[in-house]
Amino acid sequence: MNDWVIRLIEQSGYLGVGFLMFLETVFPPIPSEVIMPVAGMAAAEGTLSYWLVVASGTAGAMLGNIVWYLAARALGVNRLEPIIRKHGRWVTMTWPxxxxxxxxxxxxxxxxxxxxxxLPTVRSLVSVPAGLLKMRFKTFFIASTLGTAGWTALLATAGYKLKENFSEIDQYVGTASNAILAVLVVGYLWRLWNHRHAESGE
Structure with a gap:
């Protein structure tokens, strides 16, 4: 994966950075923790501009964010009401x-x-509740752009500073991602347990 990312950025420059960040947003297994540090390293070597790296990464990620937002908005939370009422025990939520x-x-x-x-892990999913709950597009766009720009700039700066040691970034962020994922899983199991007990009246 790393070699493919490095090769695409070397060959396609800013367009490659934007394209990879779009894919990362739509298909989370492609890690921004590799893409942006590699681009930041290229900026440190002088082959790319740091600010254009951040701009292209942000633009690509935002395109993916908008795709998820529009898809969720087209669905709408009201269409999920029958599913939630019928399978509320598994989604651990009631309609109220x-x-x-x-x-x-x-x-x-x-x-x-x-x-x-x-936040790693959840950042690609933020568009879904925003779209489902019909957040104003302008508000969503501004808040998402600011947060996404902060994330891409952070990773690009780390790659710029660490250069060839950019793989260390993936290790640190990967640890944080695993920790967040563990919290989400534990939280789901806790809600599932309480939801079932509430249904049984215990």
Whole structure:
């Protein structure tokens, strides 16, 4: 994977950076933790401009973010109501909880989207609740762009500073990603346990 990313950036420059970040957003297994540090290393070597690297990476990721947002918005949360009412035990949510989440998102959605873009693992998924709950596109776009730019700049800067040792970034971010994933899994299991007990009246 790393060799392919390096080769594509060497051959395609900013277009390659943008294309890879688009793919990373749409298909999360392609890691931004490799793409942007490699691009940052190229900027340190003088073959690319640091600021254009950040701009192209942000633009590519935002294109993917918008695709997810529009797909989720077209679906709409109301279409999920029958699924949630029927299979609420597995999604660990009831429809009243969804309605309360809509109210919460209207108040805190900007912060949620901005912060979510800065977190590994969940950053590619932030567009889904924003789209489902029909967050204003302008608000979504601004919050997402700021958060995405911060993430790409952070990784590009790390690659710029570490150069050939950019693989260390993937190790650190990978550890953080695993920790976040573990928290999400534990949280789901905890909600599943409580939801079942609530249904049984225990």
């Amino acid at each position: 909880e969804v309605e309360r989440a809509q109210v919460w998102f209207r108040r805190n959605g900007v912060f949620f989207v901005f912060l979510g873009r800065l």
